[in-house]
Amino acid sequence: MEKRNLKKVDIIFDISECDYLAVLDKTILRDPDEVILDIIDSGLKGRGGAGFPTGLKWKFTKNEDSEIKYVICNADEGEPGTFKDREILDRVPEKVFTGMAICGFCIGAKEGYIYLRGEYNFLLEELKMKIDLFNKQIREKGLEFTIGIRSGSGAYICGEESALFESMEGYRGEPRNKPPYPTVAGYNWKPTVINNVETLVYVSMICRLGPDKFKELGTKDSRGSKVFSVSGDTPSAGIFELELGMPLNEFVEEFGDGDTKAVQVGGASGHCVPRKQFNETIIGFEGIPTGGSMMIFNSSRSMYNVLHDYLEFFTEESCGQCTPCRVGCQQLLKGIEAVKKGERKPAYLEELKKLALTMKVAAKCGLGQSVANPFNSIIDNFREEIIY
Amino acid sequence: MRLKYADNVIFRNYLKDQAKNMEQIALTIDNKKLTVEKGVTILQAARTIGIEIPTLCYFNLGDLQIENKPGGCRICVVEIEGRKNLAPACVTECATGMVVHTHNIRVLNARRTVLELILSDHPFDCLVCSKSGECELQSLAQKFGIREIHYQGEKSVYRKDTSPAIIRDIDKCIMCRRCEMMCNDFQTCGVLSAINRGFQSVVAPAFEMNLDHSTCTYCGQCVSVCPTGALTEQDHTRSVLNALADPTKTVVVQTAPAVRAALGEAFGLPAGSLVTGKMVAALRQLGFDYVFDTDFAADLTIMEEGSELLDRLTRHLKGDPHVKLPILTSCCPGWVNFFEHHFPEMIDIPSTAKSPQQMFGAVAKTYLADKIGLKRKDLVVVSIMPCLAKKYECTREEFSSDGNPDVDYALSTRELANLIKQANIGFTSLEDENFDDPMGESSGAAVIFGTTGGVIEAAVRTAYELHTGKELPKLDFEELRGLEFVRSATVDFDGLPIRIGIAHGLGNARKLLEEIKAGRSRYHAIEIMACPGGCIGGGGQPYTHGDINILKARQKAIYEEDKRKPLRKSHENPSIQRLYEEFLGTPLGEMSHHLLHTHYFDKTGEVIISE
Structure with missing residues (x-):
């Protein structure tokens, strides 16, 4: 497996050459198809965690025959342990707006929206001002595209793209059945590109410097760099942009406190990697992908408590729509409690693991499907901590 | 109001457009090859080859297009080769080359787990649950052979x-x-x-x-x-049993038109079996002192409502600008509640005639009580209704006198079936019996009150003859019948075209009301019923579990009963004529006004959203 050494980079927050209007000027003179080809060529994959190739998403949406299309920036950063989008929107929002405008230009959308996490409302006023200015500037360039902003109400599930659309339309935030995918029927059931905040910034970078520059970083399956939110038992918590494809041991060497026993890669819905697997784990789409959350746990932490917290979170944040997730999360939570208390035999954990795997294949959306990631990885690697 | 599902119609139409080219899709389900049209779901496709995939949240009332498929319960999951996850059959459309497995071990295990999860959060009080025997969850648990729930987390508790x-x-x-x-x-x-x-x-x-x-x-x-x-x-069955056992009370029962077309289903008879005579016999065996018919009161309703229609029409034709047209029917209590809540500014448009249930109660506790020499308080009026809103209607204050309600208890068709079963009555082998006099005689016009379009057809039969003075050449108004949600027809009143609108389902009624509100309504009279199909599909009827054919059979039975009645027009009912002669005077007269008409309330203030 191709791997890279840990390398800190500075692309996202670099404002030395941040003339976003120049990027836009340059891009809208080009043929939209060529721009999309550039994005495809760059190998950029969605930075929200799922990693769908961004250029393909744009191409599919562009190919849809519809008068109305939308660009949505998913800023409902709800994954526990992720806090990079907040920083991006605070420090370089124009780069995000530019990415949205380029997308609108490419796919033929006239409207774009930022769906801002409810807890980030403190950013709202300033963002609105900057959006107004940006809208005015691009209007002067003759680009028919307007950005608006919508505020969430604090539901984790609204970060799921189709639940986000429902929420934007004024309904209860619940995932839709797929297909149809957003590229065919998204916001208002119109073709929609929905991208993570960070993805849109990389789009403007690719348009500024070309896909080759982007490809210089990362591996074959994980091009470019990525912003990581580092938290937990680390002397240097914070936001770091790192090249993709690094092995986890290098990450731990850089950020750990010398006593790291596990890293939760990808937030509550991600995988828990124990110390013995650090060397063989690659952070990237070929290994363990992440939306940016890296939670470091040292030996003072009880992995039972960690898992318990995650399960409490899922039990509360499930939308309640589908059985596997609504009831399943609660059963997993109560199940490990019962084993811990000795009310059920340790063998019950096997039963619960099977339940988690059923949730993985039968739940309606990513929330219920991904509960098995932390559950099975923590049970498998820290079984004794759960039981005793 | 923005309505989620209404908006989805846009998407449904989009899908229909997509399907217009009628592309054929070839796929394999459980090793059987088949071809379906584009847009067909795996669930539907499987049914065409005799594979019944179990469902729970899915609901579909056939060609009425009332459909629920949130893909939420996950009971119907199937495996599609090449896909990582299982797919819900109820919402997943067939695609070319799909290979589907509906009952391999992976699917069966997932389904069983999902069902166990549902049951783990469900009370185990089936023995005392009113839905026992009709519960779709119970039958699934039976079908899956669930004998143990592996997961014992919490059960949600709710008031x-x-x-x-x-x-x-x-x-x-x-x-x-x-x-x-x-x-x-x-x-x-x-x-x-x-x-x-x-x-x-x-x-x-x-x-x-x-x-x-x-x-x-x-x-x-x-x-x-x-x-x-x-x-x-x-459930009021206990109260009714107590009243029947009380020697100081005389208990009178009335049965709504739609009950006789559905009650038989509860005893294993095919849908659409007319059981009027058996129902009367059973009620008598249960111990009711008088078995009367709400149909009698329906004829009375037509006399009042039909006269009101003619009155408003005549005044309108004379140029009276204050006349409210169209006139709206008012027999359906769900519908009355609807406009009181949602269209309070229009409460002067519907007919002021009470519903047949309440007309019956008002007449029973005055005219009948006098006739049989009883005090009001010693008379208990029970109604058998296909409806749950009737239970609320009879508790409305304006339908009582000194705290004594005109109708004491309204039982649903289902409750009556339970009563009959409790009393060990062999329903299917009962000999037919007839209703008692004087409130048991009715016309075919009253019977069709039980289905959408029936009230207005009954009104037209009477209003036509009262207005023109001529005999109707043809009694069956096919143009007013059917199950289409919104229907309209013009009936020729001897040179005067009367434009009639019909809607069933309150969402469809809303459309007609919005037209009236906007001043765009072109109707003279509109009939509205709240339930799909009218009372035959009422909330108190035996459960159909989404089988539209049951509704169709009940509707057919209603029209059959109408056809075989010797009397088919309300104003020709001799018992009704006698009631006016002996007691009421004339339709819309003072006594009628007092006993048979009501008024409506703006209920918007009764809604409480926080305490």
Whole structure:
């Protein structure tokens, strides 16, 4: 497996050459198809965690025959342990707006929206001002595209793209059945590109410097760099942009406190990697992908408590729509409690693991499907901590 | 109001457009090759080759296009080769080359786990649950052979919400959301919807207020579609048994038209069996002192409502600018609740005639009580109704006198079936019997009150003859019949064209009301019934479990009963004529006004959204 050494980079927050209007000027003179080809060529994959190739998403949406299309920036950063989008929107929002405008230009959308996490409302006023200015500037360039902003109400599930659309339309935030995918029927059931905040910034970078520059970083399956939110038992918590494809041991060497026993890669819905697997784990789409959350746990932490917290979170944040997730999360939570208390035999954990795997294949959306990631990885690697 | 499901119609239409080219899709289900049209789901495709994939949240009332498929329960999951996850058959459309497995071990295990999860959060009180035997969750558990629940986490506990008509026992809710679809999409009442998140999610009125503080119309369609015992009716059978056993009381029963076309289903008879005579015999065996017919009161309703229509029309033709047209029917209590809540500015448009149930009660506790020499308080009036809103209607204050209600208890068709079963009456082998006099005689016009289009057809039969003075050449108005949601027809009143509108389902009624509000309505008279198909599909009828053919059979039976009646026009009913001669005087006269007419209330102030 191709791997890279840990390398800190500075692309996202670099404002030395941040003339976003120049990027836009340059891009809208080009043929939209060529721009999309550039994005495809760059190998950029969605930075929200799922990693769908961004250029393909744009191409599919562009190919849809519809008068109305939308660009949505998913800023409902709800994954526990992720806090990079907040920083991006605070420090370089124009780069995000530019990415949205380029997308609108490419796919033929006239409207774009930022769906801002409810807890980030403190950013709202300033963002609105900057959006107004940006809208005015691009209007002067003759680009028919307007950005608006919508505020969430604090539901984790609204970060799921189709639940986000429902929420934007004024309904209860619940995932839709797929297909149809957003590229065919998204916001208002119109073709929609929905991208993570960070993805849109990389789009403007690719348009500024070309896909080759982007490809210089990362591996074959994980091009470019990525912003990581580092938290937990680390002397240097914070936001770091790192090249993709690094092995986890290098990450731990850089950020750990010398006593790291596990890293939760990808937030509550991600995988828990124990110390013995650090060397063989690659952070990237070929290994363990992440939306940016890296939670470091040292030996003072009880992995039972960690898992318990995650399960409490899922039990509360499930939308309640589908059985596997609504009831399943609660059963997993109560199940490990019962084993811990000795009310059920340790063998019950096997039963619960099977339940988690059923949730993985039968739940309606990513929330219920991904509960098995932390559950099975923590049970498998820290079984004794759960039981005793 | 923005309605979620209404908006989805846009998408459904989009899908239909996509399917227009009628592309054929070839796929394989359980090793059988088949070809279906584009847009067909795996569930539908499997049915065409005899494979019944189990479902729970899925609900489909056939060609009425009342459909619920949130893909939520996950009972119908199937495996599609090449896909990582299982797919819900009810919402997944067939695609070319798909290879589907509906019962391999992976699928069966997932289904069993899902079902166990549902059961792990469901009370185990089947023995005392009113839905036992009709519960779709219970039958699935049977079918899957569930003998043990592997997961023993928490069960959600929720308070019971009791209203005059509907009881919400949300511990039994499985979040299928059928009620939500009915309440929002079909009835546009917006009362029930999912609230809270995660394991705490339930379907409830806004802010978890009680139903009787909401805009609920008590139409009971949520109860009709609920697969479990989460939504049931307020049960009055015990009270009725007590009244029957009380020697100081004389108990009178009236039976609504739609009951006779559905009651037989509860005793294993095929849908559409007319059981009028057996029903009368059974009621007599139960010990009712007089077995009368709501149809008698329906004829009376036509006399009053028909006269009111003619009165408004005549004044309108004379140029009176204050006349309110179109006139709207007022027999359906769900519909009355609906406009009182949602269109309070229009409460002077509907006919002021009481519903047949309440006309019957008012006449029984005056005219009949006098006739048989009883005091009002010694007479108990029980009605058998296909409806749950009737339970609320009879508790309305304006329908009582000194605290004594005109109708004491309204039982649903289902409750009557239970009473008959409790009393060990062999229903199917009963000999037919006839209703008692003087409130048992009725015309065919009254029978058709039980179906959409029937009230207005009955009114037309009478109004035509009263207006023109001529005999109707043809009694069957085919143009007013059917199951289409909104229908219209013009009836020629001897040179005067009367434009008639019909709607069933409150969402469809809303469309006609919005037209009136906007001044665009071109109708003279509009009939509205709250339930799909009218009373035959009422909230108190035996459960259809989404079988549209049952509704169709009941409707056919109603029209058959009309055809075979010697009397077919309300004004020709001799008992009605006698009632006017002996007691009421003339339609719309003073006595009628006092006993047979009512007024409506602006109920917007009764809704409480926080305490």
